[in-house]
Every structure is written in structure tokens, then in C-alpha cells.
Amino acid sequence: MDDYDARLVELYDGDNPDGADHEFYRQVADEIDARAILDLGCGTGILTVTFARAARTVVGIDPSPNMLAYATNRANGRSVRWMLGDSRDIPAEPFDCAVMTGNVAQHIPDSDWERTLRDISEALRDDGVLAFESRNPQARAWEKWAGAEPTLRDTVNGPLREWYDVNETEPGQIVLTAHNRLEDTGEQITEQLTLAFRERQLIEQQLREAGFVVEGVWSDWNRTPSTDGSPIMVFETHRVGSTTAA
Structure with a gap:
């Protein structure tokens, strides 16, 4: 990113x-x-x-x-x-x-x-x-992220729908892909982060x-x-x- x-x-x-x-x-x-x-x-x-x-x-x-x-x-x-x-x-x-x-x-x-x-x-x-x-890492927070349903909220840029894809590439290394869709325009913003647990x-x-x-x-x-x-x-x-x- x-x-x-x-x-x-x-x-x-x-x-x-x-x-x-x-x-x-x-x-x-x-x-x-x-x-x-x-x-x-x-x-x-x-x-x-x-x-x-x-x-x-x-x-x-x-x-x-x-x-x-x-x-x-x-x-x-x-x-x-x-x-x-x-x-x-x-x-x-x-x-x-x-x-x-x-x-x-x-x-x-x-x-x-x-x-x-x-x-x-x-x-x-x-x-x-x-x-x-x-x-x-013992709490395995990424498992909750992976199982979460998409959410929709109002923002200064209009309604925003958000959801995540989670991939454990190796023990302690999590690739988190955050999907953000601006509902008024249909534009999607995707950001990928690698997190070290x-x-x-x-x-x-x-x-x-x-x-x-x-x-x-x-x-x-x-x-x-x-x-x-x-x-x-x-x-x-x-x-x-x-x-x-x-």
C-alpha cells in the first residue's frame, strides 16, 4: 500500500x-x-x-x-x-x-x-x-475480523460499506485487505495491510x-x-x- x-x-x-x-x-x-x-x-x-x-x-x-x-x-x-x-x-x-x-x-x-x-x-x-x-497473538483477533459481516455507516463522504478479507500467510503474519465502498458513487477503496503478531x-x-x-x-x-x-x-x-x- x-x-x-x-x-x-x-x-x-x-x-x-x-x-x-x-x-x-x-x-x-x-x-x-x-x-x-x-x-x-x-x-x-x-x-x-x-x-x-x-x-x-x-x-x-x-x-x-x-x-x-x-x-x-x-x-x-x-x-x-x-x-x-x-x-x-x-x-x-x-x-x-x-x-x-x-x-x-x-x-x-x-x-x-x-x-x-x-x-x-x-x-x-x-x-x-x-x-x-x-x-x-494468543487471542487470535484476526479470526474475528475474518468472520465479521459487512457493515454500513454514514460518513462525511456518504454511506460507506466496509468488510475485510484475512489471510494468515505464515504463523504470526496476517494480510488484512480492507474493502471500502462509497455507496453513493459505487467507488471502491481497497487497502492491504500486513500485520505482525x-x-x-x-x-x-x-x-x-x-x-x-x-x-x-x-x-x-x-x-x-x-x-x-x-x-x-x-x-x-x-x-x-x-x-x-x-
């Missing part, structure tokens, strides 16, 4: 409103009195702009031009430094806190994932915090190898310890110093 369709980007905030997840990430940043925050995979910036305050630097990075265009033009958009790219484009300045939200970690392919963790580690100060969430033990190992200590893995936004059946895994970590990972 080259980019998200701008008409679907307009719907993102309504489908993913500010809530308990955003409050958790704001709390993580406030608990360490973060003065520089990195939001990697910031999307439309709905959370990113709420980090902004006096004497705090906020950087939002995303590979989608349409997402960033929306973020830049939102209220308070000028309070954030927006950058097009991925972890390789993180500016050379130390950050106190980094977040990856909206399950963005699952959108990063295995070939780039470990490099992404190393890039974030190098961008953080010693004891800097990294927090992110990922769906628990990584096991908790693997993610913890990769974090350690990138120079992080895992402080907790939570099953919700209230820091309830994760279990094998938890739908999500919320990772809260901190950097322990320079890493020698290759």
Missing part, C-alpha cells in the same frame, strides 16, 4: 477517539516529566498534539503523507514538529520518552522491527522511556537486545499485568544505556 486514502484518513479520529489508551501514554510522559517526546507512527496526530505544552518538544513521525497532511492542519498542529519517514528519520536530539500507539508496532515488518527498536534506543536518553502496545517472549527478547529493560507488560490501560489470554500487551520499558547490538 503506497498511502492511506485521504477520504479514509478523514474518518480515522472518529474511529480511534481520544480515550484510556491516550491517557495512559500521557501519564507515562508526565510521570517522568518528559521534556522531549517522540511519537513514532503518529498517524493523524490525535494523540501527538495533546503531548504539547510549554517547555516541551514533541516530534511526530509517520510514513503516510496523507496522515501527516491531516496532522499538520489540525488544531494545535503547529505545536508539533512533523516529519515524514520512519525510525531512520528520527532527529539527532535526545528524547525522554518515545511512544508507538494504535498498534503501530504491528505495521512494522519483521525485517525492520529490530532496527526500529535500536533506532529508538539510540534516540533516547539513558533511562528514557519507550511505551507501545501490540495485540496478543509477535509473541510476548519474542518482543521482550528483542527489547533487551536493543538496550531496554521491560518494566511491565500490561493487559489494559490501568497497568493490570498481562496474561496469556489478554487481548493486548502494553509494554512499558526504559533504556539502560548505550547498546552494542549490531
